[in-house]
Amino acid sequence: MNTLSENITSIPLQHYVWLCTLLFVIGVAGVLIKRNALIIFMSIEIMLNSVNLLLVAFSVYHNDPAGQIFVFFVMVVAAAEVAVGLAIVVMVYRHTHSIDINFLNKLKW
Amino acid sequence: MVTKILFFFFSFLAIASSLMVLIVRKPIHGVLYLTLAFLAIAGHFILLNAQFIAIVNVIVYAGAIMVLFLFTVMLLNLNLSTELSKPRLVVLAAVIASGLLFLTIAGASKSAELNYNLYHPTTQIGLVKSLGKVLFNEFRFPFEVSSILFLSAMVGAVMLGKKTGD
Numbered sequence: 001m002n003t004l005s006e007n008i009t010s011i012p013l014q015h016y017v018w019l020c021t022l023l024f025v026i027g028v029a030g031v032l033i034k035r036n037a038l039i040i041f042m043s044i045e046i047m048l049n050s051v052n053l054l055l056v057a058f059s060v061y062h063n064d065p066a067g068q069i070f071v072f073f074v075m076v077v078a079a080a081e082v083a084v085g086l087a088i089v090v091m092v093y094r095h096t097h098s099i100d101i102n103f104l105n106k107l108k109w
Numbered sequence: 110m111v112t113k114i115l116f117f118f119f120s121f122l123a124i125a126s127s128l129m130v131l132i133v134r135k136p137i138h139g140v141l142y143l144t145l146a147f148l149a150i151a152g153h154f155i156l157l158n159a160q161f162i163a164i165v166n167v168i169v170y171a172g173a174i175m176v177l178f179l180f181t182v183m184l185l186n187l188n189l190s191t192e193l194s195k196p197r198l199v200v201l202a203a204v205i206a207s208g209l210l211f212l213t214i215a216g217a218s219k220s221a222e223l224n225y226n227l228y229h230p231t232t233q234i235g236l237v238k239s240l241g242k243v244l245f246n247e248f249r250f251p252f253e254v255s256s257i258l259f260l261s262a263m264v265g266a267v268m269l270g271k272k273t274g275d
Contacts, residue, residue: 011116017218019120025211026127032203035195038136038182042143045174046127049150052166056235060157065234065243068162072244075169076255080262082174086181087269093185 016057023050037089037099041082048078115156123149140178147171159235 023046030043052071059067089099096103126146130139147170154163195203233239244252 010110010113014218015116015120018215019123021211021214021218022124023127024214025207026124026131028210029203029207030131032207033131033195033200036136038178039130039139042130042139042178045143045170046130046146049147049166049170052162053150053153056154056157056159056162060159060235063234065240066247068159068235068240069244069248071162072165072240073248073251073255075165076258079169079174080258082177083262083266084269086177087266090181090185091269 013057013061016054020050020054020057023047023053035100035102037092037101040101041085041089045078045082048074112156115152119149119152119156122146123153137179137182140175140182143178144171144175147175154235157235158233161235161237161240 027043027045027047027050030046031040034040034043052074055067055071055074059065059071092104093099123146126142126149129142130146133139133142147166151163151166151171154160154166
């Protein structure tokens, strides 16, 4: 265990920041590009996971367990969000027979 | 050295499979690639010695959430291969905007002077024992509130998924 932990120090925290930023940006691009509601949901999951990874990295490097507890609560909220969100997608599909978000423009300014 | 190789392997796997989610045409392939990305991120958690979060990530994300996505795609027959994409100009603008976001955050973090030497080599905070102590001492109340959140989410999902006709 100790040797594993000492090995982690060889990876600078900056690398985790770059990796998580890249993953987050991929998620943002997916939300902006795609019209399929399911794929937009998946992009949101990618963003949530990248933020989780960054929180855990900072928590380990600062030796503070509160960050990992916070990640646990983020996962709880994400699970609830996916359950309700997919129910909404199913309902939208029943009403419009499509999951194209361009049909959902009644609230668009 | 091994840790470094594993770090770059998992990073490449996570980034490549997240990109594939956006590239592939069928949603079901996107779901499978997303599972691969989540497993790569769980590998990162193990690399950081955060074993509890790693196993919760595998169970909750790669297990529960992805099964939910797969059920939605398969049961509703949503696996359409018809291309639903925005106009080329919008795609170009979105890619440029997200690239600029990456440059902004990466540049800001470079000048933030993150302190690398804070890490204590013998840290055991990611293990179930220490996290459980923190979770059930300091964070008892949020933990109980999250159960109410789950209950309300379950009721909401059932209400939304119910057929409205009968």
